[in-house]
Amino acid sequence: MDLITLAHGAGGKLTAKLIDNLFKKYLGNEYLFQGDDGAVLSLPTSKIVFSTDSFVVSPRIFPGGDIGKLAVYGTVNDLAVMGAKPLFLSLGLILEEGLMIPELERIIQSIAEAAKITGVKIVTGDTKVVEKGKGDQIYINTSGIGVINAPFIPTGRAAKPGDKILVNGFLGDHGAAILACRENITGDFISDCAPLNDLIELILENFPVHTMRDPSRGGLAATLNEIAKQSRVGIELWEESIPIRPQVKTLCGYLGLDAFALANEGKVVVILPSEVATEVLETMKTHPLGQNAAIIGEVKNEPQGIVYLKNAFGGERIIDMPLGENLPRIC
Amino acid sequence: MKVSKKITVSGLVQGVGFRPFIWRIARENQITGWVKNSLAGVEILAEGKEHQIAQFIKTIKKDKPPLAIIEKISVTQAKKIYNFETFEIIESYRDKEGVLIVPADLPVCEDCLKELYDKEDRRFRYPFINCTNCGPRFTIIEKLPYDRINTSMQEFPLCPECYEEYKNPENRRFHAEPVACSACGPQLFLYDTEKNLIAQDDKAIYRVYKLLKEGKILALKSLGGYHLAVDPLNPQAVLHLRQRKRREAKPFALMVRDLVSAKKYVLLTKAEEKLLTSKIRPIVLCRRKKSSKIAREVSPDNNYLGIMLPYTPLHYLIMEHFDALIMTSANLTEEPIVYQDEEAFIKLKGIADFILTNNRPILRPVDDSVAMIHKNKPVIIRRARGLAPLPVKVSGIREGILALGGQLKNSFALTKKDYVYLSQYFGDLDNLLSRRSYLKGIEDFCNFFEFTPKIVAFDLHPGYFTSTLAEEKYPKLQKIPIQHHKAHLAAVVAEKRISPPFMGVIFDGTGYGEDGMIWGGEFFVALTDEKYERIAHLKYFPLLDGDDAVKKPWKSALSLIATTGVDLSENISKWEVAADELELAINRLSRQTLYTSSIGRLFDGVSALLGLKTIISYEGQAAVLLETRAQKEETGRYDFNIIDKFPYEIDYKPLILEILEDKRKGTAIEVISGKFHNTVVEMIVAVAEIVKKSYGIEKILFAGGVFQNRILLQKAFKRLQSLNFKPVVSEYVPVNDQGIALGQVYIANKLIRE
Numbered sequence A: 001m002d003l004i005t006l007a008h009g010a011g012g013k014l015t016a017k018l019i020d021n022l023f024k025k026y027l028g029n030e031y032l033f034q035g036d037d038g039a040v041l042s043l044p045t046s047k048i049v050f051s052t053d054s055f056v057v058s059p060r061i062f063p064g065g066d067i068g069k070l071a072v073y074g075t076v077n078d079l080a081v082m083g084a085k086p087l088f089l090s091l092g093l094i095l096e097e098g099l100m101i102p103e104l105e106r107i108i109q110s111i112a113e114a115a116k117i118t119g120v121k122i123v124t125g126d127t128k129v130v131e132k133g134k135g136d137q138i139y140i141n142t143s144g145i146g147v148i149n150a151p152f153i154p155t156g157r158a159a160k161p162g163d164k165i166l167v168n169g170f171l172g173d174h175g176a177a178i179l180a181c182r183e184n185i186t187g188d189f190i191s192d193c194a195p196l197n198d199l200i201e202l203i204l205e206n207f208p209v210h211t212m213r214d215p216s217r218g219g220l221a222a223t224l225n226e227i228a229k230q231s232r233v234g235i236e237l238w239e240e241s242i243p244i245r246p247q248v249k250t251l252c253g254y255l256g257l258d259a260f261a262l263a264n265e266g267k268v269v270v271i272l273p274s275e276v277a278t279e280v281l282e283t284m285k286t287h288p289l290g291q292n293a294a295i296i297g298e299v300k301n302e303p304q305g306i307v308y309l310k311n312a313f314g315g316e317r318i319i320d321m322p323l324g325e326n327l328p329r330i331c
Numbered sequence B: 001m002k003v004s005k006k007i008t009v010s011g012l013v014q015g016v017g018f019r020p021f022i023w024r025i026a027r028e029n030q031i032t033g034w035v036k037n038s039l040a041g042v043e044i045l046a047e048g049k050e051h052q053i054a055q056f057i058k059t060i061k062k063d064k065p066p067l068a069i070i071e072k073i074s075v076t077q078a079k080k081i082y083n084f085e086t087f088e089i090i091e092s093y094r095d096k097e098g099v100l101i102v103p104a105d106l107p108v109c110e111d112c113l114k115e116l117y118d119k120e121d122r123r124f125r126y127p128f129i130n131c132t133n134c135g136p137r138f139t140i141i142e143k144l145p146y147d148r149i150n151t152s153m154q155e156f157p158l159c160p161e162c163y164e165e166y167k168n169p170e171n172r173r174f175h176a177e178p179v180a181c182s183a184c185g186p187q188l189f190l191y192d193t194e195k196n197l198i199a200q201d202d203k204a205i206y207r208v209y210k211l212l213k214e215g216k217i218l219a220l221k222s223l224g225g226y227h228l229a230v231d232p233l234n235p236q237a238v239l240h241l242r243q244r245k246r247r248e249a250k251p252f253a254l255m256v257r258d259l260v261s262a263k264k265y266v267l268l269t270k271a272e273e274k275l276l277t278s279k280i281r282p283i284v285l286c287r288r289k290k291s292s293k294i295a296r297e298v299s300p301d302n303n304y305l306g307i308m309l310p311y312t313p314l315h316y317l318i319m320e321h322f323d324a325l326i327m328t329s330a331n332l333t334e335e336p337i338v339y340q341d342e343e344a345f346i347k348l349k350g351i352a353d354f355i356l357t358n359n360r361p362i363l364r365p366v367d368d369s370v371a372m373i374h375k376n377k378p379v380i381i382r383r384a385r386g387l388a389p390l391p392v393k394v395s396g397i398r399e400g401i402l403a404l405g406g407q408l409k410n411s412f413a414l415t416k417k418d419y420v421y422l423s424q425y426f427g428d429l430d431n432l433l434s435r436r437s438y439l440k441g442i443e444d445f446c447n448f449f450e451f452t453p454k455i456v457a458f459d460l461h462p463g464y465f466t467s468t469l470a471e472e473k474y475p476k477l478q479k480i481p482i483q484h485h486k487a488h489l490a491a492v493v494a495e496k497r498i499s500p501p502f503m504g505v506i507f508d509g510t511g512y513g514e515d516g517m518i519w520g521g522e523f524f525v526a527l528t529d530e531k532y533e534r535i536a537h538l539k540y541f542p543l544l545d546g547d548d549a550v551k552k553p554w555k556s557a558l559s560l561i562a563t564t565g566v567d568l569s570e571n572i573s574k575w576e577v578a579a580d581e582l583e584l585a586i587n588r589l590s591r592q593t594l595y596t597s598s599i600g601r602l603f604d605g606v607s608a609l610l611g612l613k614t615i616i617s618y619e620g621q622a623a624v625l626l627e628t629r630a631q632k633e634e635t636g637r638y639d640f641n642i643i644d645k646f647p648y649e650i651d652y653k654p655l656i657l658e659i660l661e662d663k664r665k666g667t668a669i670e671v672i673s674g675k676f677h678n679t680v681v682e683m684i685v686a687v688a689e690i691v692k693k694s695y696g697i698e699k700i701l702f703a704g705g706v707f708q709n710r711i712l713l714q715k716a717f718k719r720l721q722s723l724n725f726k727p728v729v730s731e732y733v734p735v736n737d738q739g740i741a742l743g744q745v746y747i748a749n750k751l752i753r754e
């Protein structure tokens, strides 16, 4: 049987075989072929963005994606929202003894495909194998380097009162897809896992963006809470304007979850001056990843550091930073 | 030449008319300055010529009021000459130990009422009549000292007649800060929701009678905020109010004209009459008469009506034409009571048909207090008007502790030496307006009571807003997290001054436990004041989906049934829950990592499995329905086991199995519910017996929201007393989460690192 053994991570023959048969085969490029302890890179500008992310997801393959795609897009998106053009990635794998090699192969293929789509190169990598029971089949770390060409860098500190808040489509799809898999729920739940660099480039080239962030783990709730604190502003969301698929809403209702706290893997929150908001919205809609874009709220002077949701009846519910655990608070 | 002297008179000089006496003789001797009560007795600052002051002091000794006893008069030189123009009495609002006493709002007094109805009186039918013994206080005071200039009455210069009364120490309106009359004081205005003026003053009141009789919804500005008034005899109007307020079934409070009117609708005990007519004038939950004509829609789920008596002159005038009116806080669900005039027109537009307002601003919103009578004593359910901001005396409590309270039904507390000041009620801190008003309330109290926090006590729950607040707002202070149910217990200990050893029975909704589980059915033993040991709890069962289990009692029912191992399908088939949602829940049960020992959830679960309520529309609804259906006279009970380990676990499985069996047999819900209540009482008894055997403990303290259930409270008291235990429950501090701030302060005081 083609299984990963401890020897695959020991640095000997089997490791070399793995590198040749999988990594070089699928991911190969001039940097990776150098085969040294590190990659020597030349960059077109001196201003770079460097970002890292680790990926642990169960199930590894889910509707709309897999852990490989996620590992590439995750870091690419982090670079893109910083206003950078992603160029290079590193790939660190921690494999659990007993992982089926064909499955690993599929993940590597998926990584290769994602790299190709986004135009990044995997330039360095590492593989370790842990004993059976000490890992969850596969963990992936990617670090990425991107270069900045844009005249300004969006930051979480730059949201201004009066700014509008936009998002490029339905929220919570990734979180819902993962939940549906885990809970064995049938229904139309597909992860939004996608590379945002192209869409973001389109926006940044044309508009003065203040703040941009991908609401991945912790969802919109976590992202906007961070921004509200960093920029010392209040954030008002309009319940009726926020795109959430009906099936996601229903699922959240069943599980007592807040869709705003569900993870996204192909969404970007854009905060920019009110004057250009509708134009940005139209522009986003011209892109395949922005068809369902919407203006979902507004930055306010106060209450500082607070995100709240306004509904049609005038009620205002605070969306706090998600705790990460569904503890009851009603006594 | 002018001199300035500080004169301190000690002895029995307070409460005997001493200050008006000083005021009179100061004027006679051309002395300027002031007099006030102080720690030592009475303090005077007197300015005048040397011989005038000498004469003044001589007169104090010679002509003192008959009841006064002067022990000593000491005279010292004042720091400087202030050049006062007049001589004034200063209200200091400190008690004889120097502690600040900010008065709570008072209902209109008998004397003022007499004038209100007296055609000859110049304040005949004047809706803002008041005197030194009555009227608004906490709601109109901006800051101390309590002087007109520091109240929202500053906008109303006194007319000559009112000024005369205000300045005359012999008048009953002497220094009544909110004093006013129709010539100089606030006025009434009736508007439609577009802010078109419809009528003014007495004409407005007559119009209001008519509109209410027609079934209209009136918003009216009361003491601590706006009320919504509706005719409760008109079911159509009540339904209308429910729809507009988006409030499905939660009971509405009623205002009744007087006790005679009250008795048309409810049965009143002497204790209830006493509480209704007390200065607090709370809403009192009273048993509804079978013959009551009040529309069922007012309180569809239970057999009680929350009633209160009029407490402002305006209420008295309006109630002249009604035996009863719905008088419910004007707000949107979950939001704080509306109290600002501009806000009223925005917020109440979709709810009220007309708005009766006035131009006396409310500075601090305060809801009506809510209470019930248990064993002839009040049990406060909501501590607000008439009680806030009165302190609770806790001897030995240190100064400088700020307790942030809980998440819902929130209130906070702060300490001065030996006193704990409990705030009014703020509501759900997830609501933006509630959170704003809570934060504003903390600032307000700190200013008001000249308080600087040194230690912050808050709930252990990592997800309560108060935990974040403690971290973010008070990064440098010592912070003491306190377990929710221990705080519930300590609140009773603090209020009722209980000394150990004792046992605490905390039956509650949910609270974060020290083991990371969700507690709520807890027994603590305290052998010393320092330590509460968790000796027993309800056996843990899976808590499905956090707060969603609270909103959907069927989730608790499912957990309880599933963990007993019986066949699910026959027991859940009739629930009004989507099939896929139910299936999903069943699949996840075994994978839950969050467990609870909550008695609140046990009540919910039993209510749902009996089919009473599977999804609630207001907090506690499932339990309320279960209580309402219980047959009080039922003496039967179900079984349960006590698992012999530490802490003891009360195994609910036999109880659930027997209920299901009874249900299968077609036993009446009234009987099942009666037996269930008895069983919960027996759980208390069983643990109490163990504790008595091991530690000789007889004092059993009750707290937690579940004890708002009267049947449970009454039966538990009766049963424990029959076994010579001494049950205790709090009176003026709520058993629900509004009480925990007091408990937090109490425990923090013991844990402070010096």
Ligand SMILES: [Fe+3]
Binding pocket: A331, B484, B488, B508, B509, B510, B511, B704, B705, B736, B737
């Ligand atoms: Fe509680």
Ligand SMILES: [Mg+2]
Binding pocket: A051, A052, A053, A078
């Ligand atoms: Mg990252």
Ligand SMILES: [Zn+2]
Binding pocket: B108, B109, B110, B111, B112, B113, B129, B130, B131, B132, B133, B134, B135
């Ligand atoms: Zn009076």
Ligand SMILES: [Zn+2]
Binding pocket: B158, B159, B160, B161, B162, B163, B180, B181, B182, B183, B184, B185
């Ligand atoms: Zn006047």
